[in-house]
Amino acid sequence: MKALNRFSTLVIAAGLLTACGGDSSSSSPPVLPPGPVVSETLSFELSVTNLTLAQPLSPPAVFLHSSGYGAFVDGDSASVALEVLAEGGDRTDLVTEVTNSGTLLASYDDANPVGPMSIGPTVTLEIPSDEADDVRLTAVTMLVHTNDAFTGLNAVDVTGMAVGESRVFSTPTWDAGTEANSENAASMPGPDFGGEGFNPTRDEAIDRVRFHQGVVTSASLESGDPNSALGDQHRFDNPTGRIRITRVQ
Numbered sequence: 001m002k003a004l005n006r007f008s009t010l011v012i013a014a015g016l017l018t019a020c021g022g023d024s025s026s027s028s029p030p031v032l033p034p035g036p037v038v039s040e041t042l043s044f045e046l047s048v049t050n051l052t053l054a055q056p057l058s059p060p061a062v063f064l065h066s067s068g069y070g071a072f073v074d075g076d077s078a079s080v081a082l083e084v085l086a087e088g089g090d091r092t093d094l095v096t097e098v099t100n101s102g103t104l105l106a107s108y109d110d111a112n113p114v115g116p117m118s119i120g121p122t123v124t125l126e127i128p129s130d131e132a133d134d135v136r137l138t139a140v141t142m143l144v145h146t147n148d149a150f151t152g153l154n155a156v157d158v159t160g161m162a163v164g165e166s167r168v169f170s171t172p173t174w175d176a177g178t179e180a181n182s183e184n185a186a187s188m189p190g191p192d193f194g195g196e197g198f199n200p201t202r203d204e205a206i207d208r209v210r211f212h213q214g215v216v217t218s219a220s221l222e223s224g225d226p227n228s229a230l231g232d233q234h235r236f237d238n239p240t241g242r243i244r245i246t247r248v249q
Contacts, residue, residue: 088197
């Protein structure tokens with residue numbers, strides 16, 4: 001009788017252990033397959049095309065940034081940073097300006113100009129994935145056989161681009177309004193003339209950014225300027241640039 005009682009006690013104890021999870025193998029969590037890898041960065045490729053016949057483009061100032069910054073406003077006076085680029089092709093101050101604004105996400109440093117009728121190198125820009133909900137593209141470059149003409153994009157919204165998506169922008173020519181368009185060789189810094197670049201003195205009667213009316217040149221006896229150092233090959237029409245951006249990651 002005692003043996004039977006002892007057997008019953010063992011059976012009851014084993015049942016209690018099972019009910020309380022005493023069997024470690026039955027309580028192990030299931031092994032789940034790994035989830036998708038989430039990239040910590042977004043990657044974009046960008047290139048600048050020069051559509052002119054004889055107007056080299058200065059090394060472009062190209063950057064991705066959040067809203068709240070603009071390189072210029074149509075109808076307003078140009079900042080000194082924009083003036084430096086539009087008159088002399090130096091983008092350093094413009095990059096510093098957007099950096100100081102606290103909106104910069106990514107930029108690239110390429111010191112090479114973009115020759116006439118050519119495509120500049122394709123560059124890669126990467127931004128943090130947590131900044132992907134507010135992305136703007138600015139790209140500005142000087143037409144160096146002018147006094148203060150530039151082309152490019154100003155804070156264009158590229159938020160929400162899908163992987164593999166490309167966007168192409170044709171860019172008009174702007175007059176910075178900071179220097180009279182004399183077309184004098186001594187006032188143009190391009191390789192054909194080697195004249196003056198940036199000059200802090202503003203001698204333009206209309207001190208505001210606006211669409212450029214083009215160059216006069218000395219080619220026409222009726223409408224040309226006999227004092228212009230530019231030839232017919234230096235003329236340009238809109239657009240003068242093309243910018244392609246592709247999201248690759």
